[in-house]
Amino acid sequence: MRFLHVKTILLAALYLSSHSQTFAAEAEHLFTEQPTVTPELAHSGPWSVGVQTLRVTNPGQLNTTTFQGVNDRSLALEVWYPSSTDSKQSGTPAVYQDVLRSGAAFSLAGNAWRDAPLASDEQSFPLIVMSHGYTGYRSIMFYLGEHLASHGYVVASIDHTDSTNAEIDFAKNPGAGFSSTLFNRSRDQQFVLEAMLENATFKSLINPEQAAVIGYSMGGYGALNTVGGCYDFAPTTLAAMGFPEPAAASLAPLFSSCAAGRTSPDPRWKALVAFSPWGGEQNVHKAESLANLQLPALLVAGDQDDVSGFENGIEKLYKQLGSKNKYLMVYQNARHNIAAHPAPKIAYQSDLDIGHYYEPSWDSESITRINQHMTLAFLDCHVKSDKAACAFLPEREHNVQTKQADGKLSPPWPGFKDRWGAGVRFIRGNQ
Known part of the structure; x- marks a missing residue:
């Protein structure tokens, strides 16, 4: 892998600004009305949803282009939150603007309300930090951010600087920014x-003792470390990724850290959700x-x-986890594009x-509905300690329904309609 400079955040911002009219004109709705077979917890919750875009700056961070010196690291965030009931009157419909890996601009219509009023500060809600893959963008899981906010969460989704579609010419320089991704x-x-808990706008809305992290692909790679799965990079591992030999030897100890560079994991983290987490095949997390x-x-x-690997990748990571409350949901015949x-x-x-989104054996909207249902059940159970939500986490691995003696089907998983959950496995603990 060659070390290449990427486009600056400023250039990316100018690019997006120059395409703003195109975005607005081409905004499209991806989702249909929720069909009757939608899993129970995939239906929107009681809260209206607001969304704001923030920019936060982490000062004095290592320059991961040259690995010499420091600079301020600026991150754009999309923040979804429970809103007051009058949000539809005071906000504007959310539109999410970004670019594909090819650089083509697109604009998607959401179900949130831009800059809508926050819910009353008499309540506080758990914080979810959401993290895209390499490459990606902060709204790539907007359907999940909006959904969780409608059920009483504040969700902050990150544009990881050096690792977004807007900054990298993926066709010409597919490895650009990868060293920054590994480190940052x-x-x-x-x-x-930490920034959200100190933010003047959202501080009063967030329960500081209830937080979870959701990561997709390289976001999952990072999330495992954030909550305590230490990195253990070897020079040979980095060399296999394409790093030149001298750089691989010097970078291995730099990349090998625990808990986001802390001495121990932040106790405010209460749960982890990792979609297609990367790193198991490369053995980069210390067993x-x-x-x-x-x-x-x-x-x-x-x-x-075909990116993170299953048997020697994600499934291996799952088996290595020591948690008594661990779960693995598997989409059969699906590849990497499940988030x-x-x-x-x-x-x-x-x-x-299209290779960044498409699953040839699955309907993408079905995947998003199941993700909404099971993620909410898990977070409500283990972050909010809602025992009723725990009942939606399946006890049996397969959602296969068999015809019984009376001719009726055996029951589906909790919250699923008859015959709708085929092709999904759900593994818990060491079963």
């Missing part, structure tokens, strides 16, 4: 937790630290994952772009 992903997650990790964890995978929103229409014009 977990540190960004921890910093956003001993994973075995000592007791935080409730939900891992989600496709059993044909992003469905593909915008423009993505179908390029193999490079």
Whole structure:
């Protein structure tokens, strides 16, 4: 892997600004009305949802372009939150603007209300920090951010600087920014937790003792470290990734850190959700630290994952986790693309772009509905300690319904309609 400079945040911002009219004109709705077969917890919650875009700055961070000196690391955040009941009158419909890996602009219509009033400060809500993959963007899981906010969470989703579609020409320089991703992903997650708890706008809305991290792909790689799964990079591992030999030797100890560079994990983290987490095949997380990790964890995978790997990747990470409250949800015949929103229409014009979203054996909207249902059940159970929500976490591995003697089907998983959950496995503990 060559070390290449990426476009600056300023250039990316100018690019997005120059395409703002295109974005607005092409805004599209990805989701249909929720069908009757939607899993129970995938229906929107009681709260109206507001959304704001913030920028936070982590001062004095290592320059991961040259690995010499420090600079201030600026991060853009999309923040979804429970809003007051009059938000529809005082806000404007949310539109999420970004670019594909090819650089093509797109604009998606959401169900939140831009800059809507916050819910009354008489209540506080758990904080969820959400983290995209390499490459990606902060709204890539907007459907999940909006959904969790409607059920009483504040969700802060990160644009990881050096690792977004807007900054990297993926076709020409697919490895650009990867060293920054390896070093900064977990540190960004921890910093956003701290920044949100001190933010003047949201501080009173957040319960400071209830936080969870959701990561997709490299976001999951970082999240495992953030909650205590230490990195253990070897020079040979980095060399296999394409780092030149001298750099691999010097970077290995730099990348090998625990808990986002802290001496111990932040106790405010109460749970972990990792979609298609990367790193298991490369053995970059120390097995001993994973075995000592007791935080409730939900891992989600496709059993044909061709990026993170399944049997020697995600499934191995799951087996290494020491938590008694650990779960693995598996989409059978799915690959790596099990967390992003469905593909915008423009993505179908390029193999490079559609390959970031499309699952040939699955309907993308079905995946998003199941993700909403099971993620909410897990977080409500293990962050909010809601025993009723725990009942939605399946006890049996397969949601296979068999015909009984009376001709009726055996019951589906809790919250699922008859015949709707086929093709999904749910593993808990060491079963």
